[in-house]
Structure formats: structure tokens, C-alpha cells
Amino acid sequence: MKLFQCTNCNNTVVFENNICVSCGHYLGFSSYYNQMVALDPNSIQWNIPALDGNDYTYCSNNQHGTCNWLVPVRHSSNFCLACSLNRTIPDLSNEENLKRWKRIEFAKHRLVYQLLRLRLPVISKTINSENGLCFDFLSKEDFDSADKDIKTGHANGVVTILISEADAVIREKVKQEMEERYRTLLGHFRHEVGHYYWDRLVRFDNAVLDGFRNVFGDESTSYPDALSKHYFNGPMGNWQDFYISKYASSHPWEDWAETWSHYLHLMDALETAFNFGLRTAPKLNKESELEMKANFDPYQEKNFGVILETGIPLLYTMNSMNRSMGEDDPYPFVISDPVKIKLEFIHNLLNRRG
Structure with a gap:
């Protein structure tokens, strides 16, 4: 991952940060320019000369604390590239679901960052239903008993991630049961999109x-x-x-x-x-x-x-x-x-x- 700095005070910031703890400016990431920029905390829309001089706003999922990516105001969608790949998200009225989904989104955004660095096509199924990619983040509790065998996996461009994988205790339990040496959220994303890109490449x-x-x-x-x-x-x-x-x-x-x-x-x-x-x-x-x-x-x-x-x-x-x-x-x-x-x-x- 690239190192990022606040463009207002040069403080080193983390990829997921949406505020600079040093100067208090908001932080926004441009996936197109691969840049993190400081934003006026007194506004919700910004003209950013460091990018292309156009007006930007936060992705809609910023309201949940899960995304700091920027979207051009002229864009037809309120979601950034990474969040536009979501087809199903868990019930966010459930506080535990929200916590787990936040961890999942952080991992997914790191995945999309890397896919872009590899110059791979990242196209949502909402744009290309046949060859696009999308994510379903599901909880087994949301399904009838007949569907309880649903698993993390990939099929025809749809990557399913069980949100229980965001729970470190549950993930470690499954890791031990499966006798795995490595099991992480980011690892799941990388593995499952590997199946998707096998189809594409x-x-x-x-x-x-x-x-x-x-x-x-x-x-x-x-x-x-x-x-x-x-x-x-x-x-x-x-x-x-x-x-x-x-x-x-x-x-x-x-x-x-x-x-x-x-x-x-x-x-x-x-x-x-x-x-x-x-x-x-x-x-x-x-x-x-x-x-x-x-x-x-x-x-x-x-x-x-x-x-x-x-x-x-x-x-x-x-x-x-x-x-x-x-x-x-x-x-x-x-x-x-x-x-x-x-x-x-x-x-x-x-x-x-x-």
C-alpha cells in the first residue's frame, strides 16, 4: 500500500482515515488519481485543484464511517467505485452487523485499490450484468434453515462473503477447524476475485x-x-x-x-x-x-x-x-x-x- 500524507499539514495518514488527527481536516481518497487530499471540514462539497479542478463529494457510505473515497459531483452515482460493487449489504440497524460490515468494507477497499494498481478492469454488475463484479455480504441469520449452508465463495461474478468472517473470534475458530495456517478478510477477497479474473483473463x-x-x-x-x-x-x-x-x-x-x-x-x-x-x-x-x-x-x-x-x-x-x-x-x-x-x-x- 502506498503511504499517504495530509495535503494540509503533511501528517502521515492511514488509507482508511477520513480525518487528519493533526490538523482536523477531512481526508478524501481519489481512486482515479490514487491520491489522498485534505478537505475543508466546514463543507460537504469541494473543488479540488490537486485532482482536476472539478467538484467532489464523499461517497454515500461515508455516512456509515465505512468509506472515505471521493465521487465527482457530476457523477451519475452517489457511490464510489468500490462501493458501487456492493449488491447486498447486511441490515445496518443491527449494531453488530454495522461493526462487521465496516471491517469488511475496509478490506474490500484495499482490494479494489490493488486491482486498480494492477490495471485490472473493475466493473460493477450494475453496468455490465454479464461480465461485471459484485459483492453480497450476508448473514446466515437472514436466511431460512434450508439456506443455512450458504458459504463464502464466487459464482459468475458474484462474490459472497459471510459477515461472520469479520468477527476475529469466529474466524479463528473456523481457521482451527479447517486446519488453516492463514485466514483473513483481505485473504478471502483476494482468493474469491481470483476466480472472477480467471473467467475474465x-x-x-x-x-x-x-x-x-x-x-x-x-x-x-x-x-x-x-x-x-x-x-x-x-x-x-x-x-x-x-x-x-x-x-x-x-x-x-x-x-x-x-x-x-x-x-x-x-x-x-x-x-x-x-x-x-x-x-x-x-x-x-x-x-x-x-x-x-x-x-x-x-x-x-x-x-x-x-x-x-x-x-x-x-x-x-x-x-x-x-x-x-x-x-x-x-x-x-x-x-x-x-x-x-x-x-x-x-x-x-x-x-x-x-
Whole structure:
């Protein structure tokens, strides 16, 4: 994630901030210009020369404390790009729903920020019902007993997220039950949109599809049968040698979605490290592969080798810092050589289309 400053007082601010704690100015984010700007707190509409000189107002979801993105006054919608993707939101009269939805929106906005940085098409189903993307944020309590099996997932451009995933206690419980090493809201978003972009980038391009099958396998094998086998028998004994996670070994579609989400993890971590100017120079007796300099914007880097040479030491450093605080590894995965090839396939695909 890019580092942001208040344009009024230069105080460092967080992506989700809607007010500068230093000078009291409102803060608004322009997804088009990738800029955070300070706003007069005595107004609800602003002319912003730093952008394009047009008049802006907050996205309608700002009233709920879930969005600080700006919308041009001349825009036909009152919602920003990220919020326009919502098809269903929970009942906000329920205070617990509102708290959970706020966490979900923060994660979703970070996702959309990254999709834009990757120059991917972000189109709401309200504009393109066939090929667009939308989100349903649902609670199991909202459905009859017959529909209680609803799950977080993707189907035909509709990403469903159970709002219970925003509860850290529930999420940790499911993580333990599923024997997962990593489970986060942002991780869910990245995984599920991976399925969506497989449809958009791979499914209908025969050349890309052939390349996908050479790297990930034949996706035409029965998906339901593969998942049933995975949940009944578990993953193969040496799955770590070929896949980024146990679930990735279940079917080529899940391998793609899991690898896609890890590609997004890696790129976001590298952008953050770049903006902080991070480097490592391990104090060891001899030269180490853990030495790195995050001195490049990963979204502008064509050579995936450079990304890996910097990213792997960065992830190792992140894990080591967390252990110093008595916390679990934020990235508890090993990137094997076959996984590197899969990550590079995604990187090259995005760079070719970009």
C-alpha cells in the first residue's frame, strides 16, 4: 500500500482515515488519481485543484464511517467505485452487523485499490450484468434453515462473503477447524476475485488457457468430485512441494485462486516496503540471501525474478519481526519452485495485458 500524507499539514495518514488527527481536516481518497487530499471540514462539497479542478463529494457510505473515497459531483452515482460493487449489504440497524460490515468494507477497499494498481478492469454488475463484479455480504441469520449452508465463495461474478468472517473470534475458530495456517478478510477477497479474473483473463483465451493448463493442470476435471475427494481424503502427502496451500491441491481452479491471492499478498507487501524504503542487511558471518532492497515499485517491475529476490527476504523478515512480538507468522508459507512458476505465470499474464 502506498503511504499517504495530509495535503494540509503533511501528517502521515492511514488509507482508511477520513480525518487528519493533526490538523482536523477531512481526508478524501481519489481512486482515479490514487491520491489522498485534505478537505475543508466546514463543507460537504469541494473543488479540488490537486485532482482536476472539478467538484467532489464523499461517497454515500461515508455516512456509515465505512468509506472515505471521493465521487465527482457530476457523477451519475452517489457511490464510489468500490462501493458501487456492493449488491447486498447486511441490515445496518443491527449494531453488530454495522461493526462487521465496516471491517469488511475496509478490506474490500484495499482490494479494489490493488486491482486498480494492477490495471485490472473493475466493473460493477450494475453496468455490465454479464461480465461485471459484485459483492453480497450476508448473514446466515437472514436466511431460512434450508439456506443455512450458504458459504463464502464466487459464482459468475458474484462474490459472497459471510459477515461472520469479520468477527476475529469466529474466524479463528473456523481457521482451527479447517486446519488453516492463514485466514483473513483481505485473504478471502483476494482468493474469491481470483476466480472472477480467471473467467475474465483465462477462460476464453485459448492461448492463455493452454498455458494455464501446462502450469496448473486441466481444470475440466470434475470440480465437485475433486472437492469431495479433497475433503474426504485430505491433500496429498507432499503437497508442499507443488502447491502454496493444502486447498490449492484440490483442483486447478483452487490452485489458481490460492496462487492469485498469494501474488496479491506479495505485491502489496512489496509496495508497502518500497514506500517505507525498507532494506535488510543481515548481520551474519557471510553473505546472505536475506539481503534485499525494496527500491522499486513492484507494479512497474516486469521481471518477476526481481520481485521474488526481494519479496522472499521481505516475507522472512516480516515473520521474524512477528515472532519477536510473540505473534504468529503473518506469512506462514513456503514458496516452492513449482509455486514460483505459477506466480510468474500470473505476473507475466498481467503484464502482457497491461
